[in-house]
Amino acid sequence: MSNQIDMSRNATSWKIMVNAAKKAADEQGHKLTRVPGRGLSNVWNAEKGGKTQLASIRTTRDRWIAFQPLENGKKWKTLDKADLVIVAAVDDKDDPKNIQVYIFPAAEVRQRFDAALKARSEEGHKNKDNYGMWVALDTDQRGIAASVGSGLADKYKPIATYSIESLAAELPKTTIDDADDAVETETDERGAQPTTIAEVMSWARARVAEFAGVHVDRVKLDLKVEY
Secondary structure, eight states: OOSSSTTTOOOOOOOOHHHHHHEEEEEEEOOEEEEOSTTTTTTEEEETTTTEEEEEEEEEEESEEEEEETTTTTEEEETOOOOOEEEEEEEEEEOOOEEEEEEEHHHHHHHHHHHHHHHHHHOOOOTTTBBOOOEESSTTTSSSGGGOOOOOHSSSOSSSSEEHHHHTTTHHHHHHHGGGGGGHHHHHHHOOOOOOOHHHHHHHHHHHHHTTTSSSSGGGOOOOOOO
């Protein structure tokens, strides 16, 4: 039987997974304090044993994580200054029952995103600044540009696994039902959102090309708007 918590809702999934990330980090001895400032709600100071590191928290409902390139890929938003990347991910994107939490060295995450960006650029994909670029946590066996950088979750095992039901039970119902404060953080993780129909279509073509393993010029999409 599928879990009774609707993980398709942005607010619900985000709150449950961020709390899972914080809980797992705490169990590993990290004391997390949020870095203040708009757009930095997913960046935390992680203090352990008298040493403070900068941690970037990511959540994923499809086991792909995103960071946004800056300066044509020379930098990565919220990643370049990080020491750790803490990821809370569903165990199964189609029928999630558990949340798995990973801690990755940020330096390796940067290397994988650099390699992924290079591979996609060589295939003709345009990765605009401040728009999220995705890399799969699990090894992508397809051998296409979108496969480059994948496999972090195969190299690093979860530091904790929690059932979604138990995590939801730890949150007040009013917290689960309130979607308002999840909007900005979802935008932070995915990057700047398209603001025109042309940008939406361009973004969609790029995503389809990545998953299909073809040049973006070979993807044709039709749009029909009914009033």
